Amino acid sequence: MNIHTASTWVEVNLETIRNNVRIMRAAAGVPVMGIVKGNAYGHGTAKVSRAIVEGGAECLGVARLEEARDAREGGVDVPILVLGYVHPERAKEAAENNATLTVYNLDLAKQLSEQAIKNGVVIPVHVKIDTGMRRLGVFAENGVEFFEQIQRLPGIKITGMFTHFPRIDEVRHPTTYVQLERFNHLIGELRSRRIHTGVIHASTSAGVLYMPEARFDMVRSGITIYGLKSTEDLPQLDGIQPALTWKARVISIKNIPAGEGIGYNHRYITQKEERIGVIAVGYGDGMRRKLGNFAIVGGKRVNMVGGMCMDQCMVNLDEVPDVKIGDEAVLIGTQGSETITAEDIAKAWNTTNYEVVNSLHARVPRFYFDA
Numbered sequence: 001m002n003i004h005t006a007s008t009w010v011e012v013n014l015e016t017i018r019n020n021v022r023i024m025r026a027a028a029g030v031p032v033m034g035i036v037k038g039n040a041y042g043h044g045t046a047k048v049s050r051a052i053v054e055g056g057a058e059c060l061g062v063a064r065l066e067e068a069r070d071a072r073e074g075g076v077d078v079p080i081l082v083l084g085y086v087h088p089e090r091a092k093e094a095a096e097n098n099a100t101l102t103v104y105n106l107d108l109a110k111q112l113s114e115q116a117i118k119n120g121v122v123i124p125v126h127v128k129i130d131t132g133m134r135r136l137g138v139f140a141e142n143g144v145e146f147f148e149q150i151q152r153l154p155g156i157k158i159t160g161m162f163t164h165f166p167r168i169d170e171v172r173h174p175t176t177y178v179q180l181e182r183f184n185h186l187i188g189e190l191r192s193r194r195i196h197t198g199v200i201h202a203s204t205s206a207g208v209l210y211m212p213e214a215r216f217d218m219v220r221s222g223i224t225i226y227g228l229k230s231t232e233d234l235p236q237l238d239g240i241q242p243a244l245t246w247k248a249r250v251i252s253i254k255n256i257p258a259g260e261g262i263g264y265n266h267r268y269i270t271q272k273e274e275r276i277g278v279i280a281v282g283y284g285d286g287m288r289r290k291l292g293n294f295a296i297v298g299g300k301r302v303n304m305v306g307g308m309c310m311d312q313c314m315v316n317l318d319e320v321p322d323v324k325i326g327d328e329a330v331l332i333g334t335q336g337s338e339t340i341t342a343e344d345i346a347k348a349w350n351t352t353n354y355e356v357v358n359s360l361h362a363r364v365p366r367f368y369f370d371a
């Protein structure tokens with residue numbers, strides 16, 4: 001199978017990713033950790049990890065150890081931080097993938113230390129501080145004690161500390177400043193005790209737009225380097241472009257008489273004789289099983305009619321009479337003068353652009369371009 005014979009596929013422009021990283025790096029003014037969790041936000045971990053490093057990111061961030069392995073397959077040798085949970089018994093695997101792990105709980109850190117000793121490895125770790133997300137992390141007020149305990153454990157070595165802001169996309173929300181204050185307070189306490197913290201990071205993409213005081217030694221950026229918006233409330237950084245296009249092929253066209261039900265449960269009834277096309281994409285690829293979806297076909301935005309099936313969906317082609325079997329439909333991206341963004345789909349699905357691109361299933365082939 002190649003791009004000309006694929007049913008539905010994703011095109012990723014790696015040069016756009018590199019360029020987005022360059023722009024993010026310049027705006028941040030500090031090193032960038034490129035976030036490649038969730039299959040690099042649906043774009044494909046290995047190739048995209050490499051492009052992000054080529055664009056100038058000094059570090060990568062993933063959620064799972066297997067994602068660190070996938071990123072290494074892209075041939076990158078920068079540090080990779082696993083932001084989420086890793087079972088302590090995977091210490092050796094972590095070392096083999098040269099992964100930095102996150103510690104946020106004393107028992108887990110002790111088990112990791114034991115496993116590291118047992119396997120004769122030293123695991124670099126970043127300490128996660130909970131300043132207000134109430135997810136992973138040591139409460140900021142217990143941070144000093146935690147550092148004192150962790151730094152004594154053999155087999156693990158503190159190389160960083162970080163926190164996470166759950167409301168940073170809500171521009172200048174007071175919660176973020178309260179969190180920043182707690183984080184800064186802890187940093188001050190650690191410094192006054194000469195406790196080594198390693199690299200300090202907190203901000204994600206949105207913070208780079210308006211919170212220079214949250215940059216510390218590094219920023220973690222995902223959504224912006226894919227060219228998507230981190231917040232609807234501020235303009236995107238100049239020059240940032242979406243890197244991903246999602247397409248599918250028109251695979252059938254029929255004139256359906258008036259009054260016929262279309263698709264499962266006949267959720268659409270033709271009003272008159274209608275030219276109905278079938279597109280080879282469905283919820284098994286990452287669309288949503290709901291009404292009100294759309295695509296660009298023949299250079300025009302057309303509505304999907306009837307429910308979304310697992311592998312197909314139907315569109316009304318009355319407005320685009322020249323469209324024929326084999327033509328491309330665009331789900332995300334541009335065709336002619338029409339564009340559908342991940343943000344447009346997010347609005348229609350009542351979710352975020354993060355979830356839209358993350359929903360792209362593994363069976364959808366990714367094709368990579370360099371210009």
Ligand SMILES: Cc1ncc(COP(=O)(O)O)c(C=O)c1O
Binds near residue numbers: 205206
């Ligand atoms: C801990 C952590 N850091 C960084 C990021 C990247 O955030 P963004 O994609 O908004 O830049 C995420 C994203 O979910 C995250 O969970």
